[in-house]
Amino acid sequence: MIIPIYLSSLLMNQSGHDVVKKQISASMASRVHFYLSSLETELARLRRLQMEYVSDDDLLSLGTAVSRMNDFERSRTILSVKSKLYLLKSSSPFVENVKLYVPALGRSIMANNFDDTIPEAELAAMLEPGNMSATVFGFQGRLLLSGVYPDAIYVNRQPVLAIEIELSKAEIVRTLSSMANGEAGGAVWMSADGTWNVTSGLRPPVLSELSGAIGTKPADDRASAPGQFTMKTDAGSFFVAHEYSPVLDSTLAVLVPAEKVMQPLNRHRDWIWLLSLIALVLVVAFSYWIHRLIHKPIKRLVVSFRKVEKGDLGVRVYHRNQDEFHYLYNQFNHMLGRIETLIGEVYEQQIRSQRSELKQLQSQINPHFFYNSFFILQGLVQMREHELADKMFRHLGSYFQFITRNGAETVTLEQEMKHASSYVEIQKFRFSGTIEVEQEELPAEWAQAEVPRLIVQPLIENAYLHGLENKTSDGRLRIGFREEPDGRLRIGIEDNGEELDDLQLERLRKSVSAADRAIETTGLLNIHRRLQLKFGPDCGLSLSRSALGGLKAELTIRKDKEDTA
Template sequence: MLPKPFFQISILPKLLGTFLLIILPLYGISLRIHQIGESNVKKEISLSMSSRIAFYMQTFEAEVGRIKKLQNQYMIDDDIDNLSVIPFTHTLYENMLAQKRIQAKLNVLKSASLYVKEAFVYLPAIKKTIYTNTIDKELPPQQVKELASLSVNQSSPFVYWHNHLYMNVVYPDPHLYGLDPTYIIQVQLDEAQVSAFLNAISNYPDSGAMLFNEEQGWRMKGHPDDPLSDAITEELVGPMPTDSASKTVTVQGQRYLIFSKKSDALNATLVTYVPEKLVLGSLHTYQIWFWVLSVASLLIVVVFSYHIYRVIHAPLRKLVTAFRRLERGDANFEIRHRNRDEFDYLYAQFNSTTSKLKQLISEVYESRIRSQRSELKQLQSQINPHFLYNTYFMIHRMAKAFDVDNLIAASQYLGEYFRFITRNTADEVTLEEEVGHTMAYIRIQMLRYSNRIRTEADELPEDCRDVVVPRLILQPILENAFEHGLKNRSEGGIVKLQFRRLRDRLQIAIEDNGTTLQEERLKWLQDNLQAADDNSETTGIVNVHRRLQLKYDSPYGIEASYGEMGGLRVIITIPARREKE
């Protein structure tokens, strides 16, 4: 039997490993394609939104630039110069005509852009403020100084004053001439139009846009009541780049894509924010389908694994288990397969093989039994004349010597001995009967060799008396000790018979103190005990060993070695099973 490897890998893990080795690279490629596609889509969306917000910022800058250009043109207007510097050189009528012309120009400024709500010119010289539709009184001095002061600190075209956005032109420059201007040209932005402009940037639901200046603290929103603007602004202030950027933030449990564009000309930032699920909605759908594909792939692997287990692994495992049972010597079973496939053929052939094997084993076993029986009968036929001759001569001598007591004992022992030998109806006896026959043989030998050989025999253990053993397994070994081991001893010969119980085994040791055992003879005997065939030369000891191996198999049988007394020591090992067991 071949040794089993330290570890074994069944065919099922190999099949699954091969399947996974094929499907996992494909799945990995699909995952990588999905990631690249998702990255490209996000990049394209980001570029599109960034271009969109940059376009709207450029448009707004152009509008503001046009308004600023008109304001700068009015700084050299003759009517404004005349009324702000030398109004007393003109008549009242001329001054009124100049004021009307200024109103017309302010209307042109107002009409130049949708983002202008109102425009006016404050003229301290005539103590009047000219609007597009009316001419009002002069501004309070505190308000004038406040507007001039805002212009000093102004870093963009806009000033935030009284919760409104204005574009101011103060003449002369307050940086150089203080806070008492000659005139002020002011444009108020239309917040409704700015909000409409911001709303046009983002047309997604729940989205928005705003324009804010971090330094001045003003903010224009597309939806004035949008509650997200404060949270969005907090996310943007500080970490946003100076030019343009995009980022994803989570506000109120929802993810938003934020795109921004910083205008150096306006010193303001234009921001639009869109729910990520709306912009990446189709991409999210692809993600869902990708995960559906992943789950479907996993289910396919599971179903494939279960199918492989049912179709291949389970029948193969059943076949391997059957071979292992057969390897242990159990051939009294059959295996069945429900499907008409290759395993059905293999199972049928296995059953046919085991059937033929059982038949062959039975034939070989019966043949060996018959052979052993013939050997046993031959042994009996050899023993009977041998003992018959020697015993008759011994009885003859006792009769001539009128040794009546020994004559009676010898005849009794001889009768018991030959009654056991000639009883051929049973091939197996209890160990108690076998030991009884052996003791009869020993007593006969003691009558013959009492002056030069003695025998020491242990009592048979009580729990081993019912053990069933083949007939004549002790007497041939004792005969070998008497006839061969001690044949040259004229006195002091000893033969020991010992019993030793080891859990489920019984060891019977027979040892003599003979001096004729050669190393070559012992080696020859040991080799014959280990030989697997029946063609080698046999003796009584080898014959008994093979009979025991035939009945009990390994590791039972006979071992031979030198004994402590210098002669041959033979140990018979048999299972300690009682007859009823």
């Protein structure tokens, strides 16, 4: 919110700066135009008076009939002419002196003094055709206006009268100074050809650069319009306003130091930057204060919640200030304490329930197996097959020892597979010659993996009971192992029983997938539930059609899963 407002303020300040700069340039251009117009008017008036004077009766009599005058008439006429010249000189503050050259008289008459000669060089310059056609021309540092009578001077004839008006450079300098009054600048009036100039307040290097920047006489009248530009010199930057006068064939220019003119605006800009710096410091301080007061406590609370999401209930947060966050932190700590207490109670109750359920599930062993085993053993004894009976006794002893040992809820996979092998050996006595058993070697790295007791043997028992019991020949039972890349092991028990149809297989699959919602857990369901309780939901029991044609029961366990029983 602050940045757009601040940028808008800067744009407004810059816009005001540009407007003021344009107004200053326009004011300077208007001032130049006014003074140049005044100068043109005044010099045009002097030019007209000059031409009127050369047509005056007294001046013409003095120039043409001086030889017929006596001394008195000549003296009176000279005094009258001198008086008229003085009136012309007094008519304008821009006139320094007026001189009249009378060839017939052989002398000159001046308004300011009684000198009667004009230097030859000055007289030659005054009679120069180019200077007579020019409004103003320069001579030895002075500005002159000249006029002759008659105009036939352009042919080789001596003029009857020649009048010269010398302009007052002091008055012109004063006028130029007033143009830049109070601005610590300067002004210059200079000819288009660079032969003369009158300056006020300008040093020669600046004047030289200005002359080069303005140039000579414009190529067309359109260039006589006022112009403004900024000129950079070694002495600094200047705002320049200039205008060319076709009437005077000269240019009037005024220069104002940019630093002097823009000083109030620069001071205003400095204040803006100072206020901006103060505002920035305040914003940073306020932001830091808000960060410490609100954002940092909230972030600490969010981080604590994320730790709780990952299961870390030992997190505690504290706040020194007695504000709303102090209350939130205390309630957060109190909530975690209550959650830990409730989790402890629920976890302990769940463990007890799991242990009770596991012990109940482990005791659900098919009693028909015992009866059949004892009948087989009785038959071997009656047939005096003592070696086979001894082998049967050893397998039965190992079998009963494993299922009656209640001290440990988990065993190594190697022990579980030895128990399953004992069960298979016992069943070989019952199904002698009718069922072929293929059992792969247990991978060595999985031998010491902890698994729940009685997870493989019940599946083998289920294969004999429901898949192979009615086989009179060519029965097949396969026990295999397959390691997964994600660190799991699949133990497959499959048969070639013919009594399992697709409807029964689908019903078994659904019962296994709903094992966690079943009220009574027996058979395959108890194995699946125990595996999931220990290894997690991605492990357990899966059922499918075997490549042999019967049922394939596949156990999935994880070696790196900690025992939760």
